[in-house]
Amino acid sequence: MNHEKEDKLNIKNFLEEEKVSDIRAYNNGEWINIVVGTVRSQRHISGILKKIKVLKIIKKEDVFGIPENEWVICSVEGIDIHLFTKEKRDYYGIDNLWEQWQYEQ
Structure with a gap:
């Protein structure tokens, strides 16, 4: 398994451990x-x-947005993680935006 795919899996x-649902990984190749x-x-x-932050996976400057807006982006090992409320x-239809990219299960 390559390093990039391993990072996404981690x-x-x-x-999943933090009870985040409907997790999808996208890659534009x-x-x-x-x-x-x-x-x-x-x-x-x-x-x-x-x-x-406690696990020191990201730095403060690697987080964009605020929880009150119900959408934050954080960057970990070159992978952008978008966390949204369902609403x-x-x-924003974010999955539609990236549907042309490869969806990795």
């Missing part, structure tokens, strides 16, 4: 790697970010 496992997941609430986003994920 991220997916971490998110070149340089963009994205993992998208649905969280239950703003508090859920905050808790996940806190745990990630925001549906509203």
Whole structure:
């Protein structure tokens, strides 16, 4: 297994442990790697970010957005993780945006 695929698998496992649902990983075949997941609430986003920071997986400057907006992006090992509430994920149709990219199970 290559390093990039292993990183995505580790991220997916971490998110599953944190009860993130509907996790999808996308790759455009070149340089963009994205993992998208649905969280239950703003508090859920905050808790996940806190745990990630405690584990020193990301730095503060690698987080974009605020939990109150119900969508944050954090960058881990070159992979952008998008965490949304279901309402925001549906509203922005983020999966439709990347549907032409390879979806990795």
